[in-house]
Amino acid sequence: xxxxxxxxxxxxxxxxxxxxxxxxxxxxxxxxxxxxxxxxxxxxxxxxxxxxxxxxxxxxxxxxxxxxxxxxxxxxxxxxxxxxxxxxxxxxxxxxxxxxxxxxxxxxxxxxxxxxxxxxxxxxxxxxxxxxxxxxxxxxxxxxx
Amino acid sequence: xxxxxxxxxxxxxxxxxxxxxxxxxxxxxxxxxxxxxxxxxxxxxxxxxxxxxxxxxxxxxxxxxxxxxxxxxxxxxxxxxxxxxxxxxxxxxxxxxxxxxxxxxxxxxxxxxxxxxxxxxxxxxxxxxxxxxxxxxxxxxxxxxxxxxxxxxxxxxxxxxxxxxxxxxxxxxxxxxxxxxxxxxxxxxxxxxxxxxxxxxxxxxxxxxxxxxxxxxxxxxxxxxxxxxxxxxxxxxxxxxxxxxxxxxxxxxxxxxxxxxxxxxxxxxxxxxxxxxxxxxxxxxxxxxxxxxxxxxxxxxxxxxxxxxxxxxxxxxxxxxxxxxxxxxxxxxxxxxxxxxxxxxxxxxxxxxxxxxxxxxxxxxxxxxxxxxxxxxxxxxxxxxxxxxxxxxxxxxxxxxxxxxxxxxxxxxxxxxxxxxxxxxxxxxxxxxxxxxxxxxxxxxxxxxxxxxxxxxxxxxxxxxxxxxxxxxxxxxxxxxxxxxxxxxxxxxxxxxxxxxxxxxxxxxxxxxxxxxxxxxxxxxxxxxxxxxxxxxxxxxxxxxxxxxxxxxxxxxxxxxxxxxxxxxxxxxxxxxxxxxxxxxxxxxxxxxxxxxxxxxxxxxxxxxxxxxxxxxxxxxxxxxxxxxxxxxxxxxxxxxxxxxxxxxxxxxxxxxxxxxxxxxxxxxxxxxxxxxxxxxxxxxxxxxxxxxxxxxxxxxxxxxxxxxxxxxxxxxxxxxxxxxxxxxxxxxxxxxxxxxxxxxxxxxxx
Ligand code: FES
Ligand code: FES
Numbered sequence: 001x002x003x004x005x006x007x008x009x010x011x012x013x014x015x016x017x018x019x020x021x022x023x024x025x026x027x028x029x030x031x032x033x034x035x036x037x038x039x040x041x042x043x044x045x046x047x048x049x050x051x052x053x054x055x056x057x058x059x060x061x062x063x064x065x066x067x068x069x070x071x072x073x074x075x076x077x078x079x080x081x082x083x084x085x086x087x088x089x090x091x092x093x094x095x096x097x098x099x100x101x102x103x104x105x106x107x108x109x110x111x112x113x114x115x116x117x118x119x120x121x122x123x124x125x126x127x128x129x130x131x132x133x134x135x136x137x138x139x140x141x142x143x144x145x
Numbered sequence: 146x147x148x149x150x151x152x153x154x155x156x157x158x159x160x161x162x163x164x165x166x167x168x169x170x171x172x173x174x175x176x177x178x179x180x181x182x183x184x185x186x187x188x189x190x191x192x193x194x195x196x197x198x199x200x201x202x203x204x205x206x207x208x209x210x211x212x213x214x215x216x217x218x219x220x221x222x223x224x225x226x227x228x229x230x231x232x233x234x235x236x237x238x239x240x241x242x243x244x245x246x247x248x249x250x251x252x253x254x255x256x257x258x259x260x261x262x263x264x265x266x267x268x269x270x271x272x273x274x275x276x277x278x279x280x281x282x283x284x285x286x287x288x289x290x291x292x293x294x295x296x297x298x299x300x301x302x303x304x305x306x307x308x309x310x311x312x313x314x315x316x317x318x319x320x321x322x323x324x325x326x327x328x329x330x331x332x333x334x335x336x337x338x339x340x341x342x343x344x345x346x347x348x349x350x351x352x353x354x355x356x357x358x359x360x361x362x363x364x365x366x367x368x369x370x371x372x373x374x375x376x377x378x379x380x381x382x383x384x385x386x387x388x389x390x391x392x393x394x395x396x397x398x399x400x401x402x403x404x405x406x407x408x409x410x411x412x413x414x415x416x417x418x419x420x421x422x423x424x425x426x427x428x429x430x431x432x433x434x435x436x437x438x439x440x441x442x443x444x445x446x447x448x449x450x451x452x453x454x455x456x457x458x459x460x461x462x463x464x465x466x467x468x469x470x471x472x473x474x475x476x477x478x479x480x481x482x483x484x485x486x487x488x489x490x491x492x493x494x495x496x497x498x499x500x501x502x503x504x505x506x507x508x509x510x511x512x513x514x515x516x517x518x519x520x521x522x523x524x525x526x527x528x529x530x531x532x533x534x535x536x537x538x539x540x541x542x543x544x545x546x547x548x549x550x551x552x553x554x555x556x557x558x559x560x561x562x563x564x565x566x567x568x569x570x571x572x573x574x575x576x577x578x579x580x581x582x583x584x585x586x587x588x589x590x591x592x593x594x595x596x597x598x599x600x601x602x603x604x605x606x607x608x609x610x611x612x613x614x615x616x617x618x619x620x621x622x623x624x625x626x627x628x629x630x631x632x633x634x635x636x637x638x639x640x641x642x643x644x645x646x647x648x649x650x651x652x653x654x655x656x657x658x659x660x661x662x663x664x665x666x667x668x669x670x671x672x673x674x675x676x677x678x679x680x681x682x683x684x685x686x687x688x689x690x691x692x693x694x695x696x697x698x699x700x701x702x703x704x705x706x707x708x709x710x711x712x713x714x715x716x717x718x719x720x721x722x723x724x725x726x727x728x729x730x731x732x733x734x735x736x737x738x739x740x741x742x743x744x745x746x747x748x749x750x751x752x753x754x755x756x757x758x759x760x761x762x763x764x765x766x767x768x769x770x771x772x773x774x775x776x777x778x779x780x781x782x783x784x785x786x787x788x789x790x791x792x793x794x795x796x797x798x799x800x801x802x803x804x805x806x807x808x809x810x811x812x813x814x815x816x817x818x819x820x821x822x823x824x825x826x827x828x829x830x831x832x833x834x835x836x837x838x839x840x841x842x843x844x845x846x847x848x849x850x851x852x853x854x855x856x857x858x859x860x861x862x863x864x865x866x867x868x869x870x871x872x873x874x875x876x877x878x879x880x881x882x883x884x885x886x887x888x889x890x891x892x893x894x895x896x
Contacts, residue, residue, distance in 0.1 A: 027205075028207070033198070033201070033204075033205040034197065034198020034199065035198070036198070036202075036204065036340070036341075036389070037204070038340040038341065038342070038389070038422065039422040039808070039809050040421065040422060041422065041808060041809075043422075043808055043809035043810045044340070044422075044809050046340060072198075073197060073198040074197075074198065077197045077199075082193065082196050082197055085192070085196045086188055086189070086192040086193050086196060087188065089188065089189065089192070089773050089774065089776075089777045090196075091189065091192050091195050091196050092390075092614040092615065092616070092777060092781060093195075093339070093340065093341070093387075093388060093389045093390040093613065093614025094191075094192075094195030094196065094200065094387070094389070094614065095202065095204075095339075095340035095341045095389030095390060095614075096340050096389075097195055097196050097198075098196070098197070098198035101196060101197075119817070120817050120818045120820075121818070123816075123817045124816045124817055124818040125816075126816075126817070127340070127809065127814055127816060128340075128817075129337075129338055129339055129340050129390050129392075129785070129814060130340075130390060130614055130781045131780055131781030131782070131783070131784030131785055131815070131820075132777065132780075132781065133780075133784060133815075133816075133817040133820045134780050134820055134823055135777060135780070136817060137817065137820075
């Protein structure tokens with residue numbers, strides 16, 4: 001089934017079977033592999049994208065049901081958070097990291113000066129098995145440099 | 146000169162006598178302390194591309210014409226395939242090939258655990274492949290299952306012969322001790338759950354097999370595949386440029402790779418075979434459960450005279466039995482030690498190495514026992530540890546040991562305990578606990594590196610190691626930059642491909658820095674020597690007055706200072722090649738890592754809720770290469786350890802052996818909201834006997850003492866002895882209840 005998907009400002013004609021997840025379409029159809037799939041069932045946050053600025057788990061979002069504009073890590077590559085993550089060493093293996101950045105970007109857009117507590121609340125759905133959490137907190141606290 | 150030596154090789158606490166070709170390590174160590182690049186904070190070289198999602202993991206690899214494989218797994222914990230029929234699966238939509246037991250290494254007729262691989266299918270999409278698995282018709286003959294490790298030991302169902310050890314006379318020493326403490330400690334199965342699941346892409350090009358795989362050991366995978374497939378090793382190319390974690394679980398090729406290779410061969414197309422998260426929670430390895438029956442005897446003055454332990458490792462159907470008794474044998478100066486370790490073969494998924502296997506579990510038991518002894522003797526637990534400090538490892542000298550310095554660093558943290566306790570209320574009890582850390586982490590030969598210096602004055606380290614996410618590229622670049630006298634941003638690192646670069650160490654057993662670092666430094670020294678030789682000829686100066694500093698060739702009198710790229714412009718497209726090898730480990734010495742954690746907790750004695758407020762860590766791992774990356778390693782290890790201690794447990798159905806916790810909401814790993822304040826320090830003292838670098842590994846040490854430190858803090862706060870991991874609320878309430886009874890009988894409370 002064909003439908004339109006707006007991702008990072010570009011409009012794509014998507015041909016994917018009904019039932020395909022947004023994560024699958026982004027990665028397999030559009031080649032946007034920055035979005036990772038780690039659990040594929042909504043439990044880890046690795047696949048986080050924004051839909052109209054709101055974080056969404058793309059692995060449990062049906063591609064055909066998306067109405068808003070999708071922003072993936074590829075659309076946030078110039079975001080100051082990237083630099084903040086690098087400086088704070090908020091990345092080890094990096095598999096969770098794009099999802100962390102996408103979540104964090106939504107947080108700071110809504111709340112440019114989040115407290116540690118707000119960061120911990122907002123970011124609790126993004127698992128990092130390497131345990132970069134203290135660094136992520138630091139990166140978000142100082143995201144504007 | 147190359148030398149052939151017979152030596153003991155250690156990986157993850159497993160020792161092997163091997164023949165090794167080693168090269169001399171001719172370089173003197175650098176002076177103590179931070180240098181120009183080494184010993185300082187360095188941002189990860191590959192951080193921007195990782196953060197931006199630009200790097201390609203195995204999960205991101207799609208090759209033209211690629212098919213997707215899926216593995217059929219046994220629905221029984223112990224059964225044999227009586228009959229299997231693949232024909233319905235073969236004719237399912239999108240399916241190109243199906244294979245059964247015996248068709249690929251790892252697919253077997255006898256399934257010893259629920260989830261054991263039996264058959265595999267390749268189809269156009271992963272969904273089609275998984276759907277086709279439902280159409281594989283198997284007739285199972287069910288066999289007896291044993292799930293209780295103690296029952297297995299009783300019936301002598303072992304994965305290997307029991308391992309016994311004794312020094313001195315344990316029985317007599319125990320009988321003569323003034324004080325004896327005993328306890329049974331249990332640890333549960335926990336899972337690695339790397340964010341990237343186990344997976345590979347196999348592709349045949351002619352008679353060469355290319356394998357893209359998320360692995361900690363490209364060379365090991367190459368060797369395993371070549372051996373199993375009966376093809377020359379150089380006909381297997383293994384690539385892992387970026388991987389999403391491993392933690393010990395990704396040291397081998399895995400059934401998914403053997404199945405993928407066979408399916409790729411049959412279809413003539415590349416095949417990706419990726420485990421789902423649920424498979425990852427079942428079939429990708431685990432830290433096995435243990436049961437530890439421990440005894441300690443001491444004199445009234447606190448001298449430990451006897452240590453004994455019976456250790457049961459619930460290994461699973463296959464796997465190896467880790468050295469759970471290691472800490473008991475090595476941490477304290479005790480003359481009389483007796484241990485026995487059983488590897489119980491039960492019908493559960495096989496264990497795999499997991500971040501300091503054995504020592505994490507064994508340290509929990511031992512360091513809790515020692516604290517209980519301190520409580521019984523009414524002495525300060527830190528003093529008790531100082532008093533029983535080991536100066537040798539069973540007579541073998543340590544290449545270096547600065548645990549006493551770790552204790553000294555930790556003293557101020559330990560002294561906080563009076564203030565912390567004073568924060569207690571009627572329901573929330575606060576306390577401080579500590580535990581020591583001992584583990585391997587010395588690495589070893591062989592490992593090799595090359596360095597290319599081009600006419601642009603930039604250097605590239607080339608070596609076929611892998612970076613499991615610990616920052617290996619950055620550390621290697623720092624070492625090369627330091628030795629070459631180049632700025633860090635002029636050094637790149639190429640790794641992760643057996644066809645590109647020389648043999649390199651496994652990324653396990655905290656061995657990356659101690660094994661690879663010295664080889665990279667030796668290669669850099671070789672390249673620098675050549676640069677100096679060229680400079681001497683070009684500028685008509687003696688070699689001994691020349692040096693390279695911050696990317697410039699300089700003379701001792703200061704008259705010459707010219708950029709390296711000026712010197713080597715004559716090379717044009719060509720390069721200077723430096724080569725380096727890892728020299729031998731010091732003979733007759735024990736190379737070990739040490740540390741201490743001091744933990745502050747709060748316990749709600751009504752509900753059993755436990756909150757870790759603060760963790761202090763001091764580690765002695767020789768010279769620190771990247772101080773920023775090192776702190777991240779320590780934090781990561783502590784956080785993973787807090788998960789093991791408080792929330793993570795892989796449960797199985799005791800009747801069927803089915804794994805009950807297969808999703809990431811059932812298997813509860815720490816989130817950012819669970820992280821305490823973490824403070825860490827290092828005794829940044831090079832091991833003078835170990836290589837030209839004096840560095841040991843840090844990947845594993847930080848996870849070793851955390852569980853015991855938390856348990857000991859709980860005892861300090863509440864007087865309760867927790868004996869089981871994870872410390873669930875039930876275990877906490879049980880321990881509180883037992884403490885109440887003990888108090889009634891008049892036993893002393895915690896010191
Ligand atoms: S991959 Fe979507 S939540 Fe885990
Ligand atoms: S950096 Fe490895 S999972 Fe987060």
